[in-house]
Amino acid sequence: MRVIAGEFKGRQLKSVPTHKTRPTTDKVKEAVFHVIGPYFDGGTALDLFAGSGGLGIEALSRGIESCVFVDQQQKAIGTIYENLELLRLQNRVEVFKTDAMRALKAANKRELDFSLIFLDPPYKKFSYKELIEKILNYKLLQQEGTIICEHDASEHVPDEIGELKLVKTEQYGTNIAVSIYKEGEIV
Known part of the structure; x- marks a missing residue:
């Protein structure tokens, strides 16, 4: 697993040492950023x-x-910190060990908003509709922002x-499938 492009291009990232986390492959990451960015x-x-923080780190690199960064698994949080330290990104990030719904609620209380939101939960364990509705209700997505969902290819969004x-x-x-949401017209 590595950073595909930008400031940290080619740098290796550590993956989470557990079967509970499924890293986004380099091929998928490259394709996603080609669509949403690339810079x-x-x-x-x-x-x-x-997970390991690969998507957020790729965005920072670009x-x-x-x-x-949010994950509820301790091993994932440890890996995120290791990857951020490797690239000296600690001053540009916040990392939280909590579940997704609590994280969204906390972001709402802090009046945060985001231009990019990556949703890559364990496959078939979360409703993307419910997650995105919560994001919209809390006004966490900036106008013209993008939500990227990685999901099982058999799952309908x-x-x-x-x-x-x-x-x-x-x-x-x-x-693997990736679905991208924005305001505007369906293309």
């Missing part, structure tokens, strides 16, 4: 269900200014959630 001029990201539209879904291999 950014500032902005803030939320990497919910962060120009996102700051990122909040809605075409619309609130004011967000599904703008793209791509399948990678037999098991």
Whole structure:
């Protein structure tokens, strides 16, 4: 697992030493950022269900200014800290060991908002519709922000959630799909 592009291109990242976390493959990460970026001029990201932190770190490498990482597994949190230390990114991030719903509630209380939100929960364990509705209710997504959902390819995601539209879904291999939501028209 490595950083694909940007400031930290080619740098290796540690993966979480447990079977409970499924890292986003380099191929999928590269394809996702080709669609949503590929580079950014500032902005803030939320990497919910962060695992090793690979998606948020990739966003930071490509120009996102700051990122909040959330995971409830202690081994994942430890790996995120190790990866952030390797790249000396500690001053651009916050890391929280908590579940997703508590994290969203806390972000709401702090009046945070994000230009990019990565949702990569354990496959078939969470409703993307419920997660995104909570994000919208708490006003955590900036206007013209993007939500990226990695999910099992067999899982259906809605075409619309609130004011967000599904703008793209791509399948990678037999098991992985990525769906991207934004305000606006379906393409």
